[in-house]
Amino acid sequence: MELTSHQFKSVSSAKLKDVKLQKALYKAKDGFVVPRAKVVAELDNFEEIRQAAADVRDHGLAHLDVYLEEWEKQAQAAGTIVHWAESYEELNALVVKIAQDNQVKKIIKSKSMVGEETGLNRYVEGHGIEVKETDLGEYIIQQAGEHPSHIIAPATHKSKDDVADLFAEKHQRPRLDDAEKLTHEAREILRPHFLDADMGITGANFMIAETGSTVILTNEGNGRMTTTMPRVHVAISSIEKCIPTLDDFALMMRLLPRSATGQVISNYVSMTTGPKRAKDNDGPGEFHVIILDVGRTRVLGSDLRDALRCIRCGACMNHCPVYQNVGGHAYGWVYPGPIGSVLTPAYNGIENAIDLPNAATLCNQCGVVCPVKIPLPDLMRKLREKQYERNLKSSAEKWSLRLWAYLALRPKLYSIVTRIMARVGKLLGGDSRRINHLLFGGKDWTRHRDLPAPRGRTFRDIYLNRNKTTNR
């Protein structure tokens, strides 16, 4: 997928003014945050389970080479054909080759973020092969020619009316007016494709070393369809998805659906090990898995490696005050929200996504909800430091930081300057006690909001005074 993260500021400004998007984001926020809180509270030892999951992920990553080799051995023993890819082009070309070798004309696809990374659909279509997305959200955005704005709810930026207009146009049928009818129309349209597609493509939420299996989670059942109906199945995944054992998978399952959609389990958890067996009467005759490494090993060897624990639940974005206001498209790549602000620069180069690690208040909501304890604010801070070290910060920002450091190291001067600023601030605020036009670097800050004006006294003044009163 094309990277547009450098446009973060201008795109997010536009998104803030997009009334329809703001309504959709408001709805989505409650739809995710409230159910998650409820099912997490039901687990009496959520913190203990969360720590165990983080430990299992760390252990898996520390021995990733051994676990991947074991996974491959078991997968091959079950008849799976295993491929490895070091670039997006390599993965896409492998998929097309498998399709061509099997005379594939139509592919049905269950949602894959790795596929979004590699731009798989466009590549495959470019070779004259039809691809149908089947997850409802993913189907909607494919019809609209857009990219997902959320990793588990790709069309969350679209309203029901948007979908109604889109379906009426694309399906050439009367316009429908409710979510149920629209969903069932998509079911009716997609069902024949499930039945006659030649190949199915899925992602993999996990690869399990013990058994050489891949697993996908869906609520719609499109994952089961895609892995069962066509004669060829290709799963695309990336190296960090590998976990050691079936019991480790059980542990992850207590966390992933809870953190993602507030469910105790997703409707369909489908674990695939090899192709159709000799006597089976359903399932694909060929099963391929392509394991990708783009950026992953670089992150593994860096101080951002904790980010590789990610199990793609989306909780960090659902709870992020920045994501909640600008939505996923502003981030300009596959993964939005806090995890995107770490992975996008980590995979694509920090110079190509300067704004993302800075587009955070560091409130740590993401760190608190992450089911595998990724310290997202720390990682964003590390990226900010790297930007500074590599001289990627604007000169205004560098000079402000230098000025700040100069003052902060001189307490007396600091006290005088802050006193002056507090008084000037009070004057500027006037009766409204709000400043609506800052100058210089502050201009951007006050473009969409007012700054509450200082009340004329500094924190140190108030604190000193308070001390005197209590001592007396």
Added chain:
Amino acid sequence: MPARENILARIRAANKAANVADVMDSSVADRLASPPISPLPKLEWDPEGQFKLRGHESASTLDEIAQIDELPRAVTRYLSKNTLPTKLVCWPEFIDLPWSAEGIQIESRGAIGDDKVGLTGSYCAIAETGTLVLLSGQESHATTSLLPETHIAVIRRSRIVKTMEDAWQLIRGEVVSLPRQVSFISGPSRTADIEMTLVYGAHGPFRVHVIILDQ
């Protein structure tokens, strides 16, 4: 295969460079040979009660029968109550029951696009989440629980285990190697992709009816 060797070499180099201590006591070989169980939540419920509770929450309907001969009557009861078609496809294990006495047409085969009702067994069920566990195979077609609009599943009471870990324990003991697919099914197909509105029957069954069998 240069990609494979390159990736594995990069992983080894990266892990060496990062120089992080392993947090686990057990080695890789030990973990694979006898997989440890991570901390579990308090499981202070009766498995059957919990299975029913979670099944209900996931929008499945439930019924109970004492003996397998009662299955045709229970299926008829459910179908007529919901005015559903009386033509079924089923797993081979159920074909010899007295179906015609109930006026049900039934075939033992995998489902195809137009079948409306599918009847399956279950390998086991997980109480913690109200989940049916189905293993694909020669005698247990995956399509039967997938293509029809209504899925009726029979689960033996004795096969309701507490957790997914227990299900793996059972599978490791009874099944030589994993089948092509292990399907964990928790209620009817659903989506909330349009404005977070919950809708049943996205691509899989609209209805899941679970019949608990005593034997």
